[in-house]
Amino acid sequence: MTATSVTASRSGARIERLPLARFTTLGVGGEAEVWFVGNHEQLAEALEQPYRVLGGGSNLVVADEGVPERVIRLTGPLAEADLTPDPELSDAETVVTGWVGGGVPLPGLIRKLQKLGLSNLEGTVGIPAQVGGAVWMNAGTRYGEMFGGLHTLEIVTPGGTRQVTPDELDWGYRRSGLSRGHVVSRVRLKLRRSDPEEVRARMDFADQARKGQPKMKTPGCAFKNPGGVSAGRLIDEAGLKGTRIGGALIAPEHGNFIVNLGGASSRDVHALLDLIRERVGVPLELEYELWPEQG
Known part of the structure; x- marks a missing residue:
């Protein structure tokens, strides 16, 4: 790809046309105009x-x-985090933090919370997300999810900025209740005081359960578990683990993961998703977000 020019918006946001594959854990995706926004004025313009x-x-x-x-x-x-306890909302057992930006990488945040002896989010260990996206989809594992540690969400839309609490949202398994287009710009966390080593032990336990997951480029789990049944098990029983189309592979380690062997295209991934839906005997709901959406 040839070098692209970098421009600035009227509020100072950096704008550059870039391949989105550069920013995804799967490593596929064509170009778009990318806005790097660092404050609310730039976000409002974007x-x-x-x-x-x-x-x-x-x-x-x-x-x-x-x-x-x-x-x-x-x-x-x-993309910065203020983890200072709010003295008016915190007590001997509970800590409500300052604002944590939606652009903060979740893995680094979890490590900082562990060192501070702050619990409630260690079950999300290993999820390669930023805070805003993790909140938007209520990312998590069987050991915990993002809404287990939220106090306040700051939401931005073209209509303005507002603050909401989890109680005001219809959140649940892998969903926040926020509509598409809502930007989680910042959150305040509600955490439980704990011993740092106890938090680390819970992190290690949750992380150990992920050892069977593939280490190659992947977006994560492809499908939600239908009715409490493991989607990975259904895909395995359909004999699909290890199936390859182009540069994309249904991981031999875990059937609910699609990985990029190198040079995979989005079309390769979609072909595997279609094959899984065709061969598995129950309806499966995607956990992946597709850009653009499919009707």
Whole structure:
């Protein structure tokens, strides 16, 4: 790819046309106009035209043609974390933090919380997301999810900025209750005081359960577990583990993961998703987000 020019918006946001594969854990996806926004003024300007928000790039499959909308990345102050306890809301057992930007990488945040002896989010260890995206989809594992540690969410839309609590949202398994287009710009965390070594032990236990997952480029789990049944088990029983199309592979380690062997295209991944739906005997709901969406 040839070098692209970098421009600035009127509020100072950096704008560059880039391949989205660079920002996704799967490593596929065509180009888009990327806005790097570091404050609320820049974010408000970015929302003036059709947009998408890209966090850590996990749980996402982007089309080979890219997307026509501008793509927003949170940087600067919107990617910083103030973990200082709020004295008016914290007590001997509970800590409510200052604001944590939506662009903060979740893995680093979990490590900081462990060192501070703050519990409630260690079950999300190993999820390669940013805070905003992890909250938007209520990312988690069987050992915990993002809404287990939230006090307040700051939500930005073209209509303005508002703050909500988890009780105001219809959140649940892998969903926050927020509509598409809502940007989780910042959150405040509600955490439980604990011993740092106890938090580390719970992190290690949760992480150990992930050892059977593939280490290659992957968006994560492809499908939600239907009715409490393991989607990975259903895919395994259909004899699909190890199936390859182009550069994409249904992981031999775990059937609910699709990996990029190198040079995979979005079309390869979609072909495997279609094959799984065709061969598994029950309806499966995607956990991946698709850009653009399919009707």
